Amino acid sequence: MAHCSNEGIKEVEEWFQKLPNAKEKVTKLHFFFHDRFAGEQNLTAVRVARASVTDTSATQFGLVSIMDDPLTEGFEPTSKEIGRAQGLYAFSGRDEMSMLMAMNLVFTTGDFNGSTLTILARNPAGPPYRELPIIGGSGVFRLARGVALAQMHEFNLVTTGYAIVEYDVVVIHY
Known part of the structure; x- marks a missing residue:
């Protein structure tokens, strides 16, 4: 994989x-x-x-996780992987579940192979759609800016420890 x-x-x-x-x-x-944050395998x-x-907080306030999540063409985890979401999320809402997201979308196939987009955003758990700003990028996306619209499709904190989020991204670049 080319990442630089x-x-x-x-x-x-x-x-x-x-x-x-x-x-x-x-x-x-x-x-x-695709985010697998609990369980025994394939975290x-x-x-x-x-x-x-954190353990007594209904919002997981104070929990910080590092991620390296697959990005796929389709909803199924077995669909073609196009990249990885690498970064961190921190549960930053004391009274409502929300996260600070700092992540790079690292593209590993196709026309965008080796390019990245960077997101730095507040990601609240409540709304069906979350608007996350794109603050930069590299490679094909050098000097990028834009927005990623995220829609949660699956989130199971208790039994599977798995989340699937659909992303629609619009990015302006040169």
């Missing part, structure tokens, strides 16, 4: 010199995020820190 640029400083500087003449592009992406998210109040 093959370009050195000279190529990047040349890219920036051409930037005043470049046209912005709008790219739309659709995929599914894709692990708890790395918790506050003293």
